Amino acid sequence: MENHEWYPATSPLPMATPSRRVLPRGETQTKSPSINESPRMNIRCIRTHHLRDHLDVPFGFSQWYYNTRNTLWVEIIAEDGTTGWGESYGPSEVYQAAINSFYAPRLLGQNAMATDVLWHLMWRSSLDFARGGVMMGAMSGIDMALWDLRGKALGQSVSELMGGRYVDQIPCYATGMYFKDMPESDLIASIVDEARSYQQQGFQALKIKVGKNLPFDIRQIESIRDALPNMQMMADSNHAFDLPEAIQIGRVLEENDFSWFEEPLSPEFEGQFRQLQDKLDIPIATGECEQTRYGFQRLLSTGGVQIAQPDLAYCGGPSEALKIRNLASSMGINVVPHCWGTMLNLAAATHFIASGYREPGRKEVASPLLEFDRTPNALRDELFDIPVVVQNGIAQVPTGPGLGVVVNQEKMKSFTVQQTELKA
Ligand SMILES: [Mg+2]
Numbered sequence: 262m263e264n265h266e267w268y269p270a271t272s273p274l275p276m277a278t279p280s281r282r283v284l285p286r287g288e289t290q291t292k293s294p295s296i297n298e299s300p301r302m303n304i305r306c307i308r309t310h311h312l313r314d315h316l317d318v319p320f321g322f323s324q325w326y327y328n329t330r331n332t333l334w335v336e337i338i339a340e341d342g343t344t345g346w347g348e349s350y351g352p353s354e355v356y357q358a359a360i361n362s363f364y365a366p367r368l369l370g371q372n373a374m375a376t377d378v379l380w381h382l383m384w385r386s387s388l389d390f391a392r393g394g395v396m397m398g399a400m401s402g403i404d405m406a407l408w409d410l411r412g413k414a415l416g417q418s419v420s421e422l423m424g425g426r427y428v429d430q431i432p433c434y435a436t437g438m439y440f441k442d443m444p445e446s447d448l449i450a451s452i453v454d455e456a457r458s459y460q461q462q463g464f465q466a467l468k469i470k471v472g473k474n475l476p477f478d479i480r481q482i483e484s485i486r487d488a489l490p491n492m493q494m495m496a497d498s499n500h501a502f503d504l505p506e507a508i509q510i511g512r513v514l515e516e517n518d519f520s521w522f523e524e525p526l527s528p529e530f531e532g533q534f535r536q537l538q539d540k541l542d543i544p545i546a547t548g549e550c551e552q553t554r555y556g557f558q559r560l561l562s563t564g565g566v567q568i569a570q571p572d573l574a575y576c577g578g579p580s581e582a583l584k585i586r587n588l589a590s591s592m593g594i595n596v597v598p599h600c601w602g603t604m605l606n607l608a609a610a611t612h613f614i615a616s617g618y619r620e621p622g623r624k625e626v627a628s629p630l631l632e633f634d635r636t637p638n639a640l641r642d643e644l645f646d647i648p649v650v651v652q653n654g655i656a657q658v659p660t661g662p663g664l665g666v667v668v669n670q671e672k673m674k675s676f677t678v679q680q681t682e683l684k685a
Contacts, residue, residue, distance in 0.1 A: 603645075
């Protein structure tokens with residue numbers, strides 16, 4: 262492999278230079294510049310923060326159990342001190358190395374406002390050996406931080422940068438009902454109790470896990486529907502089933518009035534999605550393991566997916582999620598992002614949904630849904646001075662600049678496992 266197109270790591274890309282409006286170091290932009298004053302803000306510093314919280318009670322799903330919560334945050338600081346924050350969904354240690362060792366040296370000195378240009382610089386830099394996977398997950402956190410930074414520099418929220426908000430409030434569905442290490446009959450009772458607690462908190466929709474084993478899954482689906490006859494429900498197997506199993510469970514979900522069947526099949530067997538959909542009426546949702554417009558083009562063109570679920574902290578970031586949404590829109594498919602992690606990703610997903618056009622358009626459009634993970638996570642709940650506000654199951658779209666959430670860096674210290682810093 263020849264790296265014949267590398268640009269020097271700290272030199273600007275050869276591009277037209279916009280008019281400079283550089284603020285003194287440490288001073289923050291306080292008013293929105295006019296179009297003609299669009300600032301160039303070179304990247305001065307990139308930090309990563311690997312954060313970890315230990316769980317009192319492990320919980321699991323069809324693939325593994327969690328006993329800790331981890332996240333990788335990206336902090337990008339421009340020459341005027343404006344700072345953007347982003348999050349990558351996946352293995353924090355690996356992301357930390359990918360960002361600090363590979364991408365950060367190529368981004369220092371570049372114009373932080375040029376989110377799409379920088380996305381494609383990162384894409385071409387790693388395309389030859391990583392068309393996706395953890396390198397794309399690392400890019401996602403960087404891209405999210407750049408959107409936050411650009412919004413702060415321009416005094417606009419990310420949803421405004423994305424084209425404006427169709428809604429200011431978004432109903433959430435509660436993600437929970439994970440498996441715990443206990444007898445199955447006790448587990449079902451525990452899951453039903455947990456579901457009732459979400460109803461009492463005001464949620465009108467929730468999502469359960471399936472894929473433990475078929476007898477358990479069927480008992481769980483029927484028990485929770487009996488307990489909560491009016492709740493909107495979805496089910497997620499995290500790619501646990503083969504095709505005959507998925508058909509069987511899908512029919513049970515239909516009989517119990519579930520709204521979508523998430524990741525019924527492995528993402529490796531794209532052709533099976535169409536075969537499954539031909540057997541079922543329930544909509545098929547998937548995509549949290551998929552990345553980029555190219556990956557989603559292959560997945561959605563099977564005709565077996567009704568709801569696309571990119572994760573903004575993994576699919577390529579907000580920049581790529583917009584392209585995925587445009588692709589899905591051209592096929593008449595709506596996007597309901599997967600959302601896991603902390604308030605950074607939740608804020609990104611909230612802005613993304615708020616700015617999304619629903620296909621097909623109509624005056625009385627169905628409400629979009631925001632995934633709101635309710636499993637224990639101090640990294641989400643304790644580290645933000647300004648979080649995404651969710652009350653009675655309804656999220657307020659943040660109106661502050663950028664992502665509109667504010668990290669408490671003092672509280673962050675006690676959860677920090679490893680921090681890196683690279684300066685221009
Ligand atoms: Mg899922």
